Amino acid sequence: MTDSSLTIQNILVPELALCRVALSSKKRALEYIAEQVHQSAPELNETQIFNNLVARERLGSTGIGQGIAIPHCRLEDCDKVVGVLVTLEEGVAFDAIDNQPVDLLFALIVPKEATSEHLELLSQLAEKFNDHRFCNELRQCTDNTSLYNQMTETS
Template sequence: MQLSELLKPAAVKTIASATSKKRLFHDIAEMAHVNYGFNAHDVVDALLERENLGPTGVGQGIALPHARLHEAENICGIFIRLEKPLDFDSVDRQPVDLVFTLLAPDAAGVEHLKALALVSRTMRNPSICAKLRANSDPATIHAILTEAQATQAA
């Protein structure tokens, strides 16, 4: 599994700020609708339902919200870089500025976990995060994310 298979170049965006986690989920849902054809309302509901089980802010300014959608046929990714960090109830209580969302089919099972592990490994790399934070151009951010994995695999 490659990040380039999960994340379309058009599913990467820099947002000046989000006023709340829920507002951010609406932005993610809109991107999911435009890029993957998902019902935006269903995406927001699924992300909020998952977040109610426990926060997906993993620390060091990173959040990995994820959810299963009955309408999803493949695992899909959305990446948002926030210019103004947002409180995300993270484990380290630090605000979040890098958000990598995964949306998976209900029956994804192990594949969903593999995708989460792949994204988590990539986002734990301090040099990748520094590059992501230093760039606001979506095409550059997509290249950083997808080339990072190719470099790690080599």
């Protein structure tokens, strides 16, 4: 049984759906995600988010192939799951399993003690991103609003 309170629709806020961002590297993408999360939730420490995302990447790339990455980390003093959806103007090298550049990222920042929720969300994301048509629709969005609506539309 899944926890219905934690769905992509519930963790992604419109201001964290960011369309066609120009970033030059994996490091810059992770910095950008940390900045955006901090702007949306000022109580969360931007440096700590970035460091935790980088530490997680060191364990193994979160680039899952097909130009998609799901960077994620746990965070002290975080009381809710935060999702960030970013499409990039151009793909960046991400050490993905298929060595393809990444242009579609969905980052998850989860409370330190969240485990099952975290895994449930990762599986929801993997399922959505497994659908090539869906990914192409995300990539074709030209503004943040359409990107948000596309991601949160339940099909």
